[in-house]
Amino acid sequence: MRYNYRLRPGAQAGRALLTEWHRCRFLWNEAVHQQKSGSRPDLKKLGKLLTEARRSSQWLRNGSQNVQQQMLRTYMQALAHSFKVKGRGRPKVKARKKTLPSLEYTTRGFSIRDSRLVLPKGVTIPVVWSRSLPSEPASVRVFQDLLGHWYASFVVQRDTEPAPDTDGVVGVDWGVTTTATATDEAHDLPYLGHRQRCAAELAKAQRRMSRRRSGKRGPQSNGYQRAKRDAARLHKKAARQTQHDSRVWAKQMVDGHQLLAVEDFKPKFLAKSTMARKAADSAIGAAKRELIDRGLRAGRKVVLVKPAYTTMTCSSCFARAKQQLELDERTFLCHCCGYTDSRDRNAAKTILAVAERGHTSVDDVRHVHPSSGSGVCAV
Numbered sequence: 001m002r003y004n005y006r007l008r009p010g011a012q013a014g015r016a017l018l019t020e021w022h023r024c025r026f027l028w029n030e031a032v033h034q035q036k037s038g039s040r041p042d043l044k045k046l047g048k049l050l051t052e053a054r055r056s057s058q059w060l061r062n063g064s065q066n067v068q069q070q071m072l073r074t075y076m077q078a079l080a081h082s083f084k085v086k087g088r089g090r091p092k093v094k095a096r097k098k099t100l101p102s103l104e105y106t107t108r109g110f111s112i113r114d115s116r117l118v119l120p121k122g123v124t125i126p127v128v129w130s131r132s133l134p135s136e137p138a139s140v141r142v143f144q145d146l147l148g149h150w151y152a153s154f155v156v157q158r159d160t161e162p163a164p165d166t167d168g169v170v171g172v173d174w175g176v177t178t179t180a181t182a183t184d185e186a187h188d189l190p191y192l193g194h195r196q197r198c199a200a201e202l203a204k205a206q207r208r209m210s211r212r213r214s215g216k217r218g219p220q221s222n223g224y225q226r227a228k229r230d231a232a233r234l235h236k237k238a239a240r241q242t243q244h245d246s247r248v249w250a251k252q253m254v255d256g257h258q259l260l261a262v263e264d265f266k267p268k269f270l271a272k273s274t275m276a277r278k279a280a281d282s283a284i285g286a287a288k289r290e291l292i293d294r295g296l297r298a299g300r301k302v303v304l305v306k307p308a309y310t311t312m313t314c315s316s317c318f319a320r321a322k323q324q325l326e327l328d329e330r331t332f333l334c335h336c337c338g339y340t341d342s343r344d345r346n347a348a349k350t351i352l353a354v355a356e357r358g359h360t361s362v363d364d365v366r367h368v369h370p371s372s373g374s375g376v377c378a379v
């Protein structure tokens, strides 16, 4: 698990971190060039490159060897991954202005003394210990975000806290107006639209950005940097609020249910979709991730159900409607058994019913219960 903390480096330590980052960036880019020039680098070759480069360059020697080795190891992982996954590009050059600093240290490269993070070459940084570390950290990633804030992300071991015993079951359907509709109304997660609420302010900041010099030709203007910072701050605020809400919601969902049947919704960030749609999608993504992670960690049974036909299948008798419901049709009415419910609630119940029967798709259930489906209805 990762535990993240805010860092408050002084001016000197902040400068040291940035220089360290540029050294690492240089090594990464060297490795990229080597790969591009035809020879596929391996860790041994890169290790040799590092030793030689450090021998000949005082600038590199001034930096920590631990973090530089780690950077090349990360590069090799990225490269191996790019060969494994089809259609994935090779690792790219990290441009000075376009990449955010990120430094990885192993146990040998850092320590914690007097509640400060001690890095090689005499860099010590005060940490905001918002909660205590559950164990000795195995490694740490020091990184900076768009706002210029520094963070430390420690890899730690934590015992899983036992979740309360329960035999509750729940189904979840994702949506735009209500982020999550559960089988039980009490467990719905309404869409709060944090991003949308600050959309006007965000648009203002973005307009200001577009009027200032962005640095494509010549230097960036101070006004541009200020506007960019404002936009980043608003983004971050909204993201943090969304994450908080989904954490609180996911916790009570996992505490109260043994079986979690979740619609396997894939967000589609289509070019033509509106800002509002994208914001709703990202809220769904955050809630889904949080729910699945927490559920698995607590040892719950999490079933992902394919979204196809969930809205047009009756949760009571499993008959499928002939036509898809229109998007503005908010109630579901079964033509076979006369069952009626709100559209999303019915979908959530169908999802739960599918999972309870041990399946992951509506079609599988229809296959098993042919008498209740296929348009032939006994009722």
Ligand SMILES: [Zn+2]
Residues within 6 Å of the ligand: 314, 315, 316, 317, 318, 319, 334, 335, 336, 337, 338, 339
């Ligand atoms: Zn029905």
